[in-house]
Amino acid sequence: MTDLRAEVRRGVSALGQVPAQGRGSTSDLSIDEALLLHSVGWEPVELVTGVSMASVPWGVWSWGQGEIAAASAAHATAMRGASERLTEECDRAGGHGVVGVRVAVNVYPNHVDVELVGSAVRPVGRRGQPPARPFVSDLSGRDFCLLLRAGWEPLGLAFGASFVYAPRRSARTTLGQAGQNVELTNFTEAMYQARELAMERMQQAALDIGAGGVVDVVMRQGPMTFATHAIGFTAWGTAVRCGPEGHRHLDPEMVVPLDDAVVAFAAESLRGRPANAE
Amino acid sequence: MGGHPGATDLPEAAAGQAARNVPEAVGRRLSSSAWSSGLSVPDFAACVSMGLRPLALVQGFCAMQWSAYAMGGGSPWGARPTAGAPAGAGTPFTSAGSGGYSESWPCPHGIFSAEHRWGGNYQQPWAEHAWSQGFGSAYVRMVEEAQQAGAQGIIDVVDTAQHLTEQSVIEFHVTGTAVAVEDSPPPPAPWSTYLAGQRLAKLFEAGFVPVSVAAAMSSVMMWPNCQTEYLLHGTGGWGYSYGGEIEQVINADTAVRRLARAAVRSQLGSDTLHGARFAVTRHTGNMGGHVVECTLRGTRVRRFKDFDPLAAPRPTVRLS
Numbered sequence: 001m002t003d004l005r006a007e008v009r010r011g012v013s014a015l016g017q018v019p020a021q022g023r024g025s026t027s028d029l030s031i032d033e034a035l036l037l038h039s040v041g042w043e044p045v046e047l048v049t050g051v052s053m054a055s056v057p058w059g060v061w062s063w064g065q066g067e068i069a070a071a072s073a074a075h076a077t078a079m080r081g082a083s084e085r086l087t088e089e090c091d092r093a094g095g096h097g098v099v100g101v102r103v104a105v106n107v108y109p110n111h112v113d114v115e116l117v118g119s120a121v122r123p124v125g126r127r128g129q130p131p132a133r134p135f136v137s138d139l140s141g142r143d144f145c146l147l148l149r150a151g152w153e154p155l156g157l158a159f160g161a162s163f164v165y166a167p168r169r170s171a172r173t174t175l176g177q178a179g180q181n182v183e184l185t186n187f188t189e190a191m192y193q194a195r196e197l198a199m200e201r202m203q204q205a206a207l208d209i210g211a212g213g214v215v216d217v218v219m220r221q222g223p224m225t226f227a228t229h230a231i232g233f234t235a236w237g238t239a240v241r242c243g244p245e246g247h248r249h250l251d252p253e254m255v256v257p258l259d260d261a262v263v264a265f266a267a268e269s270l271r272g273r274p275a276n277a278e
Numbered sequence: 279m280g281g282h283p284g285a286t287d288l289p290e291a292a293a294g295q296a297a298r299n300v301p302e303a304v305g306r307r308l309s310s311s312a313w314s315s316g317l318s319v320p321d322f323a324a325c326v327s328m329g330l331r332p333l334a335l336v337q338g339f340c341a342m343q344w345s346a347y348a349m350g351g352g353s354p355w356g357a358r359p360t361a362g363a364p365a366g367a368g369t370p371f372t373s374a375g376s377g378g379y380s381e382s383w384p385c386p387h388g389i390f391s392a393e394h395r396w397g398g399n400y401q402q403p404w405a406e407h408a409w410s411q412g413f414g415s416a417y418v419r420m421v422e423e424a425q426q427a428g429a430q431g432i433i434d435v436v437d438t439a440q441h442l443t444e445q446s447v448i449e450f451h452v453t454g455t456a457v458a459v460e461d462s463p464p465p466p467a468p469w470s471t472y473l474a475g476q477r478l479a480k481l482f483e484a485g486f487v488p489v490s491v492a493a494a495m496s497s498v499m500m501w502p503n504c505q506t507e508y509l510l511h512g513t514g515g516w517g518y519s520y521g522g523e524i525e526q527v528i529n530a531d532t533a534v535r536r537l538a539r540a541a542v543r544s545q546l547g548s549d550t551l552h553g554a555r556f557a558v559t560r561h562t563g564n565m566g567g568h569v570v571e572c573t574l575r576g577t578r579v580r581r582f583k584d585f586d587p588l589a590a591p592r593p594t595v596r597l598s
Contacts, residue, residue: 002483005329008459011487012430014582015465019548026539026551026576031480034552039588047539047554047574051531053524058512081523085532110512111524115531117556146593252593 027119029100033141037099040145043124046093050086050116054078061109061227067194068163068230074112075161075234076201079105082114083136083157090134094127095120097135099144101157103218103236109226116157137238139216147215151248152240155211159236160201164194166229191231195221198233211239300338300422308334308427315455317434321475325433328479330457334427337453338419342412344405344446378403379533383503383526397503399530401496401537405571409495413437416450417470417491424468429456431465434474435491437575471577472553481552485586486579489549493575494541500530500568530570534558538574551576 027034027044034044054074061068090098101118118138122130137144137154147154167186169177177184198219206214217237224230315322315332322332383397416437424432432454442449454470471488473481481488502510506526535556542551554576563569 004327004479004483005460007482008329009462011482011485011582012459012462012465012469014487014580015469015489019580022548024546024548024550026543026546026554028554028556028576030553031477031484031486035480035484035588036591038585039590047551047556049532049535049556051528051535053527053531055509055522055524056512060512077523081528085528110510115558145591149590149593250593252595254597255594256597 028117029119029141033100036141036145037121038124040148041124042121042144045095045120045122046089048086048089048093048095048098048118048120050082050084050089052078052081052085052114054081054112056108056110056112058110061224061230063168063229064165065167066165066190067197068165071107071112071163071230071232072161072197075105075107075163076159078112078114079157079159079161079236082116083159086116086118086136087134087156090120090136091130093120094122094130095134096122096126096130097137097154099137099154100140101136101138103138103157105220105234107163107224107232138218138236139238143216146250147240149248150250151243151245153243155206155239155241156209157236158202158206158209158211158214158239159234160198160203160205161232161234162194162197162201163224163230163232164190166190166223166231194231194233198235202235202237206239209239210241212241214239300419300426304423304426308423316436316453317455317474321434324475324479325457328482329460329462330431330433331460333429333456333458334423335453336420336423336427336429336432336456337451338416338421338423339449339451340412340415340419341442341447341449342408344408344448379498379537381526381529383506385504387504394504397501397506397526399498399500399526399533401533402499402569405497405569406495406537406541409439409497409573412439412448412450413452413493413495416452420452420454421468421470424454424456427456428458428464429468430459430462431457431468431488432470433457433478435470435472437491437493471579472575473577481579485581485583486550486552487582489578489580491575492542492545492551492578493573494538494545495571495573496534496537496541497569497571498530498534498537499563500526500570501566502526502568527568530568531558534570534572535574538572542574542576546578549578549580552579553577 025044026047028047029037029044037043054077056074057070060070086098086101098118098120101116104115106113118136120134135154136156138157139147139154144154167190169184169186202214202217214237217235219233219235221233222231224232313333314335316335317325317332325332378401380400381398383399385394385396387394420432435452435454437450437452439448439450441447455474456468469488470490471478472491473488503526506524509522509524510527535558538556554574556572556574558570558572560568560570
């Protein structure tokens with residue numbers, strides 16, 4: 001058991017000494033994540049970012065039918081551009097990959113903005129030539145460690161998007177369905193198709209970089225705030241492939257935590273019912 | 279900034295100015311027998327258990343006028359180089375104004391008219407210097423209070439910057455809890471950190487000691503050229519590509535982040551930046567144009583013992 005008070009005293013007394021020479025690192029990892037990374041032989045190098053903004057032509061959000069292809073294409077362009085810039089920054093910093101990438105996507109009427117921020121990492125003490133293509137992953141430090149221990153490796157961010165117009169019914173159909181509990185099949189089909197398109201594009205992006213699958217997929221969907229008749233579906237995750245040694249079973253231990261949440265109760269209930277209560 | 283930062287790093291005049299600006303009530307408050315802290319109860323308990331005794335909630339303020347007309351350099355055209363420009367008022371926080379980033383974006387159509395204007399991206403050192411002066415002065419005043427309280431460190435630092443009374447007046451506010459380290463001689467100047475409680479305990483346990491908070495702001499002004507304007511508004515034009523990237527904006531966004539990172543790096547020496555956080559804002563400048571500002575904050579930490587790797591963690595499944 002570490003004597004924490006002694007460690008604090010030792011640390012503070014070291015502030016009076018001349019610091020070691022060298023180049024420090026920057027990262028947005030929590031101390032837990034940094035320690036976990038060290039435990040599997042990795043260390044942070046540099047805080048890196050990749051941004052992109054892609055133009056969406058004026059008028060594409062007006063009423064129409066089917067997919068809003070220009071918006072879907074702009075989303076793909078912006079994600080790809082931001083990911084490439086993030087990879088370039090990692091490469092320049094001597095990182096072998098980026099972990100804990102935070103993905104911020106904003107869709108506006110005339111442009112799609114993407115910002116990726118993460119920590120470039122490398123194997124501990126490895127200052128040589130980084131790999132030809134660093135990996136990019138939005139997995140936390142903990143999930144990255146688990147993935148590595150299970151024999152898998154991250155390759156890059158896979159993403160897909162599909163923007164569609166909410167389908168319309170004819171006046172006759174609308175009147176015919178008035179007052180009924182019926183499935184709006186054209187809505188179901190359009191939404192279903194759009195979701196599948198976004199997922200398909202994400203999986204294709206994973207295949208394009210040589211991955212076998214995508215983990216920790218994040219799906220966002222909903223109407224655009226500036227055009228509520230248009231609905232966007234976006235999906236992204238970390239593309240992974242199994243390492244040369246195959247999958248390693250982690251054999252987790254079962255634990256029964258004894259720190260169940262305290263059962264809350266209202267203190268008033270101890271007083272019993274008031275005399276004048278009905 | 280390779281050594282221990284703080285009020286002692288300041289030129290004497292700046293440190294003297296900061297001391298004069300600390301209100302006289304501070305002395306009365308800090309000499310009272312009661313102590314105060316901004317820590318939550320769990321953070322307070324964790325800090326006491328690691329030998330850090332809270333002394334006082336300490337704070338520093340600085341209200342700055344923020345005027346485009348005060349710009350000292352870096353005007354878009356005919357800009358003078360800003361390399362080696364002094365950090366604001368001798369504060370320990372170097373501004374990003376060190377590289378003189380500027381790019382011009384001519385009209386790709388080769389026409390000179392109101393619509394087909396040239397554009398440009400350029401760094402705004404005057405804004406960066408104003409920020410570093412405001413933040414740095416507030417920080418120095420907080421350190422001054424901590425020193426008056428006899429503190430060795432300042433934990434749980436929180437900093438804010440908000441407009442006061444009118445758009446051109448910004449008040450910087452830096453607060454923290456001054457602490458004494460039990461059975462330890464005082465360092466040359468109080469150390470500071472954004473961390474507190476468990477996270478601070480883990481930092482020490484991992485072999486790092488906080489040196490100081492590190493922060494910088496960078497500012498880039500973008501005057502879009504005709505092509506960028508078309509793309510931002512999604513309207514047609516020659517050379518307009520649907521779904522294409524808007525390079526001028528991307529360059530400004532990328533530059534502003536790199537400048538902030540470079541400025542913080544210049545404060546680090548051989549130390550490490552822990553828990554870095556980017557915050558990017560956009561607004562329209564006083565004279566038009568798009569302003570992108572980026573602040574980067576984190577805690578500068580130094581390794582005081584060799585790394586002792588954790589045992590490989592054991593995966594567990596909770597049965598609840």
